[in-house]
Amino acid sequence: MLEYIISSLNTSTILLMVASSLAYVWYRNVSRPAGFPPGPTALPVVGNIFELKGPLHEEFNKLAKKYGDIFSIKIGNNWAVILNNLEFAKEAFLKKPVEFAGRPESYSAEVFSQGYKDIALSTYNDTWKLHRKIGHSAIRHFASGKRLDKLVHSVLPKLSRALDENEGKSFEPKEVLGVSVYNILATMCFGHEYSLGDPKLKYFIDFNKTIIDEFGNGVPADYVPILKYVPDKKTKKMHEMTEEFHGELQKEVEAHKENYDPAGTDTTTTSLHWSVALMAQHPEIQEKIAEEMDRVVGRDRLPSIEDRGKLPYTEACMYEMLRYGSSVPVGVPHTTIEDTTLGNYAIPKDTWIFVNHWAIHRSEKFWDEPFKFKPEHFLDTSGEVRQHPEGFLPFSFGRRVCLGEAFAKAEIFLLFSWLFQHYTFSIPPEQEGTFEIKLVTGSAIVHQPDDFYIVAKKRF
Known part of the structure; x- marks a missing residue:
């Protein structure tokens, strides 16, 4: 009997120790670091990911109303x-x-x-600083001033032909606009253009769409790292697509080395997609752009970089599109590389940091009627463009500001102004009164209109 009692006590003790250890691990896993910002209670392993049911920028906005403008959540571990x-x-x-x-x-x-070998996703270190310096120099050398004019102007004949072929018809503009943007990048990077029906161009466009639709919210191993050792169809497809994609890029690079001629993205495509949809919704604004283009540029020449500053209403519409569309609504997340503070809070090393650009772009503190598409947001009392108003950060800021900001703004300006210099876009008759901009929901990062139909009419 005594041996039985001792044995039972030992078993109970072991079970209690195991239970206590599990409780401690549970507690440590979900307990916020000391001095950390407040937020919702997290679950072990998965954190708060099941609470983020809608687009991140909207979910973050809801949580901010409850916990304040700085709060914390747990994303997986x-x-x-x-x-x-x-x-x-x-x-x-x-x-x-x-x-x-x-x-x-x-x-x-x-x-x-x-392996974090690119500029956007690699962490802050000496290698990253060197790569960024090289990338910035390349963009400044090959894609600025008259070089950029020439680069963009070279794709306009193909864009014009594609729009003319669809004139008066209801068509999806994403591929037509995307071809122009891809061709600008292809000419700059590889020294050649693609035709509208080129299989390789279609491959790059389809790859980009699949990445957003299927992998925009990541894979299970992003949230629970140990799952990278557990094979699943989604992760396997990601590996296969990535390997194939890098192989295709390498072929382009090798071909460019053999045929190099010194004379000779997605955010831009998304921005142009927003532009066409918004202008179709606001024909009165589109008419003002056309009037300004006719008055300042005329119809006998193409818009150039030198026209920036001379087309205040057109530029204001472009910037308002970037604010209203907020193509990357929560930016690309940062991390802290050392223990630091923010406000009155302690922020440990390796904490993920998100900025809700969308919320800032919708703040009444900076914008009158922020939920309305209103070019006047970017015009001062004298009618001049407000280039850098407070509360406008479509390309983020600081050390990790978008490398291609200047290039993207100039490229969008040239394409945007040319589109409305030459064409009028309208809602298809069958969608009058029902047309709305629906958003792609497969990505936590990209905020873009889903496919829609539009009608293009040449202005002359």
Whole structure:
């Protein structure tokens, strides 16, 4: 009997120790670090991912109303801090640019970038600084001023032919507009253009769409790292697509080396897609752009970079499109590369940092009628363009500001102004009164209109 009692006590003790250990691990897994911003209670392993049911920018906005403009959530095993106003974003990215300059490590990012070897996804270090310097020099050399004019103008005949072929018909504009953007990048990077029906061009466009639709929210291993050792169809497809894609890119690079001629993205495509949809919804605004283009540029020449500053209403419409569309509504997440602080909160090393650009772009503090598409948001009282108004950050800011910001703005300006110089876009008759901009929901990062139909009419 005594041996039985001792044995039972030992078993009970072991079970109690195991239960206590599990409870401690549970507690440590869900407990916020000391001095951390508030937020919803997290579950072990998965964190708060099941609470983020809709688009991230909208979910972050809801949580900010409950917990404040700086709050925290757990994404899988990673703690994240969300900045829902400009003041906290400026403190992080401008006052402490190095501390907040890291990038999160995730399984899908590692695969897509072949081990964090690109500029966008790699962390802040000497290699990244060198790559960014080289990339910035290349863009400045090959895609600015008259070089950029020539680059963009070279794709306009194909774009014009594609639009003319669809004139008066109801058609989807994404591929037609995408061809122009891809051709600008292909000419700059590879020294050649693609035709509208080129299988290789279709491959790159389809690849990009699949990445957004199927992998925009990552893969299970991004949230629970151990799952990278558990094969699943989605992760397998990601590996296969990435390997094939990099192989195709390498072929283009090798071909360009053999045929190099020194004379000779997706955010831009998304922006143009927003432009056409919004202008079709606001014909009165489109008419004002056309009037300004006729008055300043005329119809006998193409718009050029030198026209910037001379077309205030057109530029204001372009910037308003970038604000209203907010193509990357929560930006690309950062991480802290060392222990730091933000406001009165302690932020440990390796914390993920999100800035809700969409919320800032919809803040009544900076914008009158923020939920309305209103070009006047970017015009001052004298009718001149407000180039850098507070609360406008479509390309982020600080050390990790978008490398291609200047190039993208100039490229969008040239394509945007040319489109409305030459064409009028309208809602198909059968959709009058029912047309709305529906958004692609497969990605947590990209905020773009789903496919829609439009009618183009040549202005002369």
